[in-house]
Amino acid sequence: MQISDIRATPVSVPLEAPLRHANGCHWGRFVRTIVEVETDEGLVGLGEMGGGGESATAAFEGVKASLLGRDPARLEEMRFALANPTASLYNNRTQIVAALEFACLDLLGQRWGTPVSEILGGRLRDRVPFASYLFFRYPHPTRATGEVRTVEQLVSEARALKERHGFGAHKLKGGVFPPDYELECYRALARALPGDRFRFDPNGVWSTEQAIWFGQQIEDLRNDYLEDPVFGLHGLRRVREKVRMPLATNTVVVNFEQLAANALDTAVDVVLLDTTFWGGIRPCVKAAGVCETFQLGVAVHSSGELGIQLATMLHLGAVLPNLTFAADAHYHHLTDDVIEGGRMRYEGGALPVPSGPGLGVRLNREKLGTYHEEFRRLGPYPYDRDPRRPGWAPLVPNDRWADPTDGTTPEIPA
Ligand SMILES: [Mg+2]
Numbered sequence: 001m002q003i004s005d006i007r008a009t010p011v012s013v014p015l016e017a018p019l020r021h022a023n024g025c026h027w028g029r030f031v032r033t034i035v036e037v038e039t040d041e042g043l044v045g046l047g048e049m050g051g052g053g054e055s056a057t058a059a060f061e062g063v064k065a066s067l068l069g070r071d072p073a074r075l076e077e078m079r080f081a082l083a084n085p086t087a088s089l090y091n092n093r094t095q096i097v098a099a100l101e102f103a104c105l106d107l108l109g110q111r112w113g114t115p116v117s118e119i120l121g122g123r124l125r126d127r128v129p130f131a132s133y134l135f136f137r138y139p140h141p142t143r144a145t146g147e148v149r150t151v152e153q154l155v156s157e158a159r160a161l162k163e164r165h166g167f168g169a170h171k172l173k174g175g176v177f178p179p180d181y182e183l184e185c186y187r188a189l190a191r192a193l194p195g196d197r198f199r200f201d202p203n204g205v206w207s208t209e210q211a212i213w214f215g216q217q218i219e220d221l222r223n224d225y226l227e228d229p230v231f232g233l234h235g236l237r238r239v240r241e242k243v244r245m246p247l248a249t250n251t252v253v254v255n256f257e258q259l260a261a262n263a264l265d266t267a268v269d270v271v272l273l274d275t276t277f278w279g280g281i282r283p284c285v286k287a288a289g290v291c292e293t294f295q296l297g298v299a300v301h302s303s304g305e306l307g308i309q310l311a312t313m314l315h316l317g318a319v320l321p322n323l324t325f326a327a328d329a330h331y332h333h334l335t336d337d338v339i340e341g342g343r344m345r346y347e348g349g350a351l352p353v354p355s356g357p358g359l360g361v362r363l364n365r366e367k368l369g370t371y372h373e374e375f376r377r378l379g380p381y382p383y384d385r386d387p388r389r390p391g392w393a394p395l396v397p398n399d400r401w402a403d404p405t406d407g408t409t410p411e412i413p414a
Contacts, residue, residue: 001111003067005038006100008060010052011371012378013306014335017137017146018387018412020402022175022203023394027381027412028141030304030330034338034368035060037103039072045107046359047099048308050276053380059096072104075282083279094279101280102312102359109358116359117315120285127350128317131199131224131326132167133302134158134189135333136176138388141412149404154185155192161332165346168196169224169326175202178401179214190221197326199224204231204251207397208238215243224248224325225270225297231396233258236267246270250301254278259287263294270297270325275312277303288320300327307339310351311359318353338367378413387412 012029019026033056035047049056066081078100083093105116117123134157139147148157158170170189174182179202186200198221206214211229218226225248229239233252240247246269253262254277262268271291273284288298298320300313310331317327326349337343339361344351354360386392386402387410394400 001072002040003037003070003072004040006060006064006067007036008057009034009368009372010056010375011338011368012375013371015333016335017140019135019137019333020176021173022205024384024386027387028414031375031380032306035099035103037100037107039107043107043110045103046308046363047103048306049095049099050303052375063096072107075101075104095276098276098280101282105281106358113357115355115357117318117353120281120315120319123318123353124321125318127352128314129326129350130167130329131169131171132158132161133171133328133330135173139409141409141414144409149407151185151188155188158189158193162193165332166349168349170196171199171201171328173201175205176402177404179206179210181404183214183217186218197222197224199227201227202229204228205394205396205398206230208235211239212242215239215245219244233261233267240267246297248272248299250274259290270299272299272301274301274303275309275316281312281316284316285319288322292322297324298322299325302328302330304330307337307344307361308359310344311354311361314351314353338364338371340364
């Protein structure tokens with residue numbers, strides 16, 4: 001089997017409402033690039049990458065010449081052809097390699113008639129539990145629905161998600177409002193959902209002292225972990241000395257060098273593996289093996305996925321013996337998907353691992369066309385800008401918090 005063509009299609013898929021985070025906002029939609037790798041036998045493997053537009057399309061066009069005629073089973077060969085570590089100093093293609101790895105594994109699974117999880121060592125579980133991923137949200141720009149800003153709105157959103165999807169673990173994305181306000185929100189969640197588990201993630205924007213203070217205020221709750229309270233391994237080590245709960249990261253342990261540094265002088269207890277950031281599903285399996293050796297925890301990170309990347313997270317979750325935490329997904333904030341059958345459905349807070357050959361998801365071409373048109377109409381959005389505060393940019397550590405009493409709806413093209 002040989003690779004005969006590669007296509008990249010940017011899409012824009014609507015969210016229920018704009019998601020606020022420490023660096024800005026997802027402006028009411030996710031922009032993703034859907035990658036199709038075709039072979040001389042007519043099979044099509046699917047991949048997905050964050051962001052989109054001309055730059056992503058051009059990036060895949062750019063690597064196409066090096067890949068045509070190659071065997072999709074030669075994944076290590078592809079890694080060195082596109083992203084050998086010293087060349088990557090000048091052209092970091094990790095996320096491109098990740099999307100291509102997804103597609104090649106999908107091809108191999110289809111060709112061999114087996115799910116990707118069986119290629120990766122065989123599944124240990126058929127369902128992967130997820131946490132509800134709670135964001136502060138602006139109201140939808142035209143419908144004015146979906147706002148999450150007040151304590152009452154947050155608690156009611158968490159209760160509704162638990163009711164609808166069955167989540168027993170909840171992650172609150174903070175770093176938006178002053179830490180004392182977010183503490184009030186987090187404690188209210190824990191009070192409203194007794195017996196459930198919680199995790200908090202301010203995306204590394206606090207000072208070390210703020211992080212220690214916040215951590216100490218929540219030590220009595222049922223915390224899975226405190227995620228990226230500060231940015232940097234040294235800051236995390238300082239927080240870890242003074243806060244009695246596991247720390248986690250998806251920002252400062254995202255490659256094997258950093259994983260080695262963390263094993264030798266531990267800064268975080270739990271590493272959130274992201275099939276995109278690490279360059280594919282297989283590097284995540286490898287990293288989980290290192291974590292197993294050093295008795296570090298692993299969890300699954302979400303970088304804002306549609307169904308194709310979600311499938312990669314499910315196959316990963318299925319094969320990790322040391323996955324002891326619910327996975328994260330932005331997925332329940334989406335209103336639709338580009339895969340056949342529409343959005344995957346949670347049952348009891350978990351998603352079934354696809355059982356069809358390859359990744360087990362297929363493209364809905366009509367939806368792909370619709371959301372590609374949406375991308376052409378709306379274009380990309382600035383992930384690190386806040387539509388309510390033009391000209392604003394956060395510091396690290398930050399002190400330019402949003403105002404929790406401001407309930408105005410920002411102008412966002414929709
Ligand atoms: Mg995070």
